[in-house]
Amino acid sequence: MSKLNIVCVAVVGQQNQPLYIKAFGEDVDGHLLLKLHHVVHCSLDALEERVLMKVPANSGGAYLGLLYPTPHFKVYGYLSNTATKFFIILDHNPLRDDSVIAKAFKKIHGLYADTTSNPFHEFNLPLRSPRFDAVVSTLVAAYNNQPTQEQALA
Known part of the structure; x- marks a missing residue:
């Protein structure tokens, strides 16, 4: 039974930084990391197109669903009220029920809000919070090690 495989998590600021x-x-x-940077950059266009066209995604609020499939990855997007963009990149295994990804985005967005609420945090600069990094890593490990609902039913 295959597991959900989150390959990358990215947070992009209001000015696409x-x-x-x-x-x-x-x-x-380094090669994979550079490739993932490129995929995230390309996904920004897909996210902005989705927002501009007001294409309805699932009823998950800011969750935009699948934005950008590539031959090796699937990129899912989430847009906060402050125009901060969140991306989760999965390997190219099929995923029919993406509510698991929507829940992951909500957790990461909540963690981001907690991290940026720190009065010493400087906006529009890279997140260098060890706590943010550790919790994201723990969250990804938990999602990658549990079967999705559809996989459990198979």
Whole structure:
């Protein structure tokens, strides 16, 4: 039974500046990280197109659903009220029930809000919070190690 495989989590600021990007997996190298940066950058166009066209996604509020499939990855997006963009990149395994991703986005967005509420946090600069990084890593590990609902039913 295959697991949900989150390959990357990215947070992009209001002016499309990368605030946080982290790759997950055993074979993360500079080449993969550069490729993921490129995928996130390309996904910004898909996110903005979705927002401009007001294409309805699922009824998950700021959750925009699948934005940008590539031959190797699937990119899902989330847009906060402050125009901060969140991306989760999965490997290209099929995922029919993306409510799991929507829940992950809400947790990451809540964590981001907690982190940026710190009075010493400087906006529009990369997130360098060890707590943010540790909790995102723990969250990704938990999602990657549990079967999704559709996989449990298979």
